[in-house]
Amino acid sequence: MQLTILGSGTNLHPTRAAAGYLVRTDQTLLLDFGPRTLTNLLKTGLNRHRITHILFSHFHADHFSDFITFFFDAVIYMKYGGGWRPDLTLIGPRGSKRLLGTIMATFPSFSAPPFRVFFKEVSDRSFMIGETRIAPRVMTHVPDLHCVGYRVEYRGKTVAYSGDTQYCGNLLRLCDGADVAVLDCSFPANKPGAAHLHAGQCGLAAKEAGIGRLVLSHFYPIAERYDVRAQAGEEFTGPITIGKDLLTIRV
Ligand SMILES: [Zn+2]
Ligand SMILES: [Zn+2]
DSSP: OEEEEEEOSOSSOSSOOOSEEEEESSSEEEEEEOTTHHHHHHHTTOOGGGOOEEEOSOOSHHHHTHHHHHHHHHHHHHHTTSOOOOOEEEEESTTHHHHHHHHHHHSTTTSSOSSOEEEEEOSSOOEEETTEEEEEEEEOOSTTOOEEEEEEEETTEEEEEOOSOOSOHHHHHHHTTOSEEEEEOOBOTTSOOTTSOBHHHHHHHHHHHTOSEEEEEOOOGGGGGSOHHHHHHTTOOSOEEEOOTTOEEEO
16 A cells, blocks of 8 residues: 655645645545645646545545546546546545535536546445445544544555544544554644644554554644654654655555
């Protein structure tokens, strides 16, 4: 399995794209699709028309807005002779179908796309995409918004991705024994903020869940001003990677 970080920042960040991750197993999967991650996806050299499944953690703009550009491009590509692309499955928490379906119905060029689009709303039930097992877990982020993290398991290896979350029991279940966990490190431990983990909590979750390697990501600009690796390392003694756009990790 291979994980490529397409974006390690948030909506408005001077040097990082917002949330987005490319996971390659027997499938080519996208976890979240925030602003500027489509540009980074093109830089990987991957044919974007090979993407068949996009998994959204939740519907804050920093996690999905590049989907609009991607989808528009995909429709134009196939409709006007660019070539063929396979069906597309959009996976996300409760409300995904309503929100994405409304976007498609509202933009005139999006309705009746020349390929099939499937929706799948998830909470805690695992499912398979080919030989890849996906185990979503409901995360605690902000009130009144259904949010999930994803565990991706393939050939005995596991990557866990928290999406946005506070510290909660389901975060530990999501990460339990994972080879790699990519966690929401919006804030430094000494400047914590609402609705997200800070670096110390990332380290604590990594320790409690017994993961192999911690990847800190989803940095707010304030997180750049402190040594978040050292802060996470006060709890977690395993390897810690500072997430970086276009960094690829083999799992
Ligand atoms: Zn969010
Ligand atoms: Zn976010």
